[in-house]
Amino acid sequence: MNTYQLQVVENTNKKEKPVKDQVPFGTTFTDHMYVLEYETEKGWYDPKIVPYGPISLDPAAMIFHYGQTVFEGMKAYHTEDGRVLLFRPEKNFERLNLSSERLSIPALDEKLALEHLTALIKLEKDWVPKTPGTSLYIRPYIISTDANLAVGPSQTYKYMVILSPVGSYFPGGLQPVVIHVEDKFTRAVKGGTGMAKTAGNYSSGYQAQANAKKEGNADVLWLDGVEKKYIEEVGSMNIFFKINGEVITPELNGSILKGITRMSIIELLDTWGIKVTEKRMSIDELYEAYDAGHVEEVFGTGTAAVISPVGELNWKGKKMIVNNHEIGELSQKIYDTITGIQTGKIEDTLGWTVEVK
Amino acid sequence: MNTYQLQVVENTNKKEKPVKDQVPFGTTFTDHMYVLEYETEKGWYDPKIVPYGPISLDPAAMIFHYGQTVFEGMKAYHTEDGRVLLFRPEKNFERLNLSSERLSIPALDEKLALEHLTALIKLEKDWVPKTPGTSLYIRPYIISTDANLAVGPSQTYKYMVILSPVGSYFPGGLQPVVIHVEDKFTRAVKGGTGMAKTAGNYSSGYQAQANAKKEGNADVLWLDGVEKKYIEEVGSMNIFFKINGEVITPELNGSILKGITRMSIIELLDTWGIKVTEKRMSIDELYEAYDAGHVEEVFGTGTAAVISPVGELNWKGKKMIVNNHEIGELSQKIYDTITGIQTGKIEDTLGWTVEVK
Numbered sequence: 193m194n195t196y197q198l199q200v201v202e203n204t205n206k207k208e209k210p211v212k213d214q215v216p217f218g219t220t221f222t223d224h225m226y227v228l229e230y231e232t233e234k235g236w237y238d239p240k241i242v243p244y245g246p247i248s249l250d251p252a253a254m255i256f257h258y259g260q261t262v263f264e265g266m267k268a269y270h271t272e273d274g275r276v277l278l279f280r281p282e283k284n285f286e287r288l289n290l291s292s293e294r295l296s297i298p299a300l301d302e303k304l305a306l307e308h309l310t311a312l313i314k315l316e317k318d319w320v321p322k323t324p325g326t327s328l329y330i331r332p333y334i335i336s337t338d339a340n341l342a343v344g345p346s347q348t349y350k351y352m353v354i355l356s357p358v359g360s361y362f363p364g365g366l367q368p369v370v371i372h373v374e375d376k377f378t379r380a381v382k383g384g385t386g387m388a389k390t391a392g393n394y395s396s397g398y399q400a401q402a403n404a405k406k407e408g409n410a411d412v413l414w415l416d417g418v419e420k421k422y423i424e425e426v427g428s429m430n431i432f433f434k435i436n437g438e439v440i441t442p443e444l445n446g447s448i449l450k451g452i453t454r455m456s457i458i459e460l461l462d463t464w465g466i467k468v469t470e471k472r473m474s475i476d477e478l479y480e481a482y483d484a485g486h487v488e489e490v491f492g493t494g495t496a497a498v499i500s501p502v503g504e505l506n507w508k509g510k511k512m513i514v515n516n517h518e519i520g521e522l523s524q525k526i527y528d529t530i531t532g533i534q535t536g537k538i539e540d541t542l543g544w545t546v547e548v549k
Numbered sequence: 550m551n552t553y554q555l556q557v558v559e560n561t562n563k564k565e566k567p568v569k570d571q572v573p574f575g576t577t578f579t580d581h582m583y584v585l586e587y588e589t590e591k592g593w594y595d596p597k598i599v600p601y602g603p604i605s606l607d608p609a610a611m612i613f614h615y616g617q618t619v620f621e622g623m624k625a626y627h628t629e630d631g632r633v634l635l636f637r638p639e640k641n642f643e644r645l646n647l648s649s650e651r652l653s654i655p656a657l658d659e660k661l662a663l664e665h666l667t668a669l670i671k672l673e674k675d676w677v678p679k680t681p682g683t684s685l686y687i688r689p690y691i692i693s694t695d696a697n698l699a700v701g702p703s704q705t706y707k708y709m710v711i712l713s714p715v716g717s718y719f720p721g722g723l724q725p726v727v728i729h730v731e732d733k734f735t736r737a738v739k740g741g742t743g744m745a746k747t748a749g750n751y752s753s754g755y756q757a758q759a760n761a762k763k764e765g766n767a768d769v770l771w772l773d774g775v776e777k778k779y780i781e782e783v784g785s786m787n788i789f790f791k792i793n794g795e796v797i798t799p800e801l802n803g804s805i806l807k808g809i810t811r812m813s814i815i816e817l818l819d820t821w822g823i824k825v826t827e828k829r830m831s832i833d834e835l836y837e838a839y840d841a842g843h844v845e846e847v848f849g850t851g852t853a854a855v856i857s858p859v860g861e862l863n864w865k866g867k868k869m870i871v872n873n874h875e876i877g878e879l880s881q882k883i884y885d886t887i888t889g890i891q892t893g894k895i896e897d898t899l900g901w902t903v904e905v906k
């Protein structure tokens with residue numbers, strides 16, 4: 193048997209779809225999941241679509257002890273004319289392999305991963321919600337499964353994909369958020385795992401996020417781990433600034449994630465004749481521009497919300513109110529264009545969408 | 550029912566013990582494991598000793614996605630007169646709670662955790678190997694189990710303990726190792742999770758360790774994440790130097806692990822009238838001392854090996870040969886004393902051991 197022949201075991205006990213398209217993010221899952229196994233001798237083998245359900249692991253499985261794991265996050269969107277679109281999914285698999293390299297995890301065949309993902313989404317087509325702003329969240333991930341407490345790369349892995357219908361991030365339209373600039377805790381540093389989408393990068397931010405929330409902030413903006421001076425990114429978003437007419441975003445320096453929304457915005461703005469400056473920018477520089485009245489827009493970018501306008505930025509007690517807590521013109525235009533392309537309302541001249549058929 | 554009443558479900562299908570006491574580290578497990586559950590509303594509840602076996606988790610369980618997890622490592626030793634001793638186990642539970650705090654995991658009741666651990670070891674007494682140098686490795690760990698993809702602390706956790714008989718780290722006596730000083734990759738940084746025993750800290754080192762091994766090194770010595778200048782620690786060991794008669798170890802700065810062997814050596818040397826200097830020490834300083842002929846001994850310290858003499862240290866192509874690749878007098882004396890106390894051969898005047906009875 194071809195070790196790459198996709199097997200499908202259909203779920204005969206299907207769940208009810210959520211009545212409202214506003215289930216809390218990441219808590220409802222579809223009827224099926226995808227599983228692919230890895231062993232050093234065989235490579236990746238035995239791809240399967242099976243009923244969504246618990247997985248059984250040895251208590252010594254490496255994922256529980258040494259965190260050798262990577263993941264991705266993307267979405268499938270329903271168009272008004274009944275098609276289902278993915279947004280640049282090949283970029284997610286490319287990044288998954290980049291993350292895997294950093295974590296010493298064997299690479300996936302990106303083309304095949306996309307093919308099998310498409311097969312899974314096709315089977316779960318009815319789970320892609322239709323209300324504007326909603327989507328089917330897609331979570332591919334790889335876990336290390338050797339039952340072995342010796343610190344070092346696993347010889348066996350499981351690559352899985354689970355799907356979760358999600359409501360609109362901003363049910364009432366774009367809402368500017370309040371962000372705390374973190375100057376104590378560190379998310380990532382040069383030489384670390386910041387540019388990889390790996391589990392440990394997320395839980396390491398919980399304390400900072402909890403502290404920030406206590407003071408009324410929605411999330412934290414991370415500064416670099418070396419000098420606590422240069423702007424990196426927000427929780428699960430890259431960040432952009434419009435300062436005195438110039439659009440700026442922190443450069444990819446190895447410690448921030450190479451966001452696919454970030455990349456798409458840079459490319460989109462290029463087609464609009466707007467050059468995005470990718471550079472190292474200090475938080476002082478930002479506050480100086482603010483004091484001079486030059487900070488026009490600030491927005492986070494990521495798969496979850498596409499654009500999340502920042503209305504307020506708190507750094508060491510200094511409050512920066514951006515655009516009077518209102519959504520900026522450019523932020524809104526980018527949001528409308530990208531969500532328009534994602535949902536088929538705007539023609540996809542950039543070739544970003546992949547139809548599931 | 551008292552939610553803290555320990556239940557024991559005995560394994561009726563016991564495994565063969567390994568014939569040789571030289572099984573590879575971390576691959577053989579005993580007949581039973583300990584499990585304790587947590588829910589926000591209930592706190593920790595339902596402690597159980599059950600047959601060792603697979604655990605079943607939702608594929609969306611947070612441990613697979615965001616790395617909210619902590620662990621410990623300690624050992625039980627057989628004495629010649631048939632007793633089983635633990636070495637400062639209360640320090641491990643103290644550190645587990647410290648790690649948990651950093652990862653936003655609820656604290657365990659340290660006293661009860663030790664009580665239940667003792668009950669588990671008692672049941673598995675026959676699994677504690679008897680050959681000199683062998684021991685029963687103990688792995689307590691906590692994993693986050695909410696089936697929820699929203700980034701943030703879990704509301705449910707599992708605390709578990711598994712046990713693994715391990716052979717001698719140095720079957721032929723102490724063997725000096727070759728260590729590579731890592732100047733590209735980073736393990737930890739100020740404000741990060743370096744002082745916590747959490748999964749992500751380990752897999753993030755695999756690439757550096759693999760590169761080092763290719764060049765004949767056993768492990769890497771990490772430098773600080775900010776300046777790549779100050780000495781931190783080795784893979785799973787703290788590090789000590791004897792330079793011109795002075796014993797030095799890097800100070801606890803938030804990015805290195807507070808090793809229990811490290812702590813014990815500082816206390817032991819104090820009883821010998823030797824003061825250990827805990828300070829920030831740069832790698833240049835070390836090499837300067839070496840060039841001046843002052844580096845007398847270098848050794849790693851940790852539960853796995855107690856003392857692991859370093860015979861060679863490679864930094865940017867500069868080779869430091871320590872004590873002619875031989876074990877130093879102080880290293881050997883510390884090793885003999887601590888392993889002597891652990892195995893009951895030397896009187897435990899410091900009150901470090903806890904008998905399992």
Ligand SMILES: Cc1ncc(COP(=O)(O)O)c(C=O)c1O
Nearest residue numbers: 428429430449451452453494495
């Ligand atoms: C740390 C981090 N930064 C940035 C992003 C944004 O990336 P993308 O635009 O690919 O969703 C994400 C989310 O995926 C993230 O987790």
Ligand SMILES: Cc1ncc(COP(=O)(O)O)c(C=O)c1O
Nearest residue numbers: 785786787806808809810851852
């Ligand atoms: C990163 C790290 N440093 C140091 C140590 C040594 O600590 P201990 O002496 O408590 O075993 C360990 C092992 O536990 C470790 O994982």
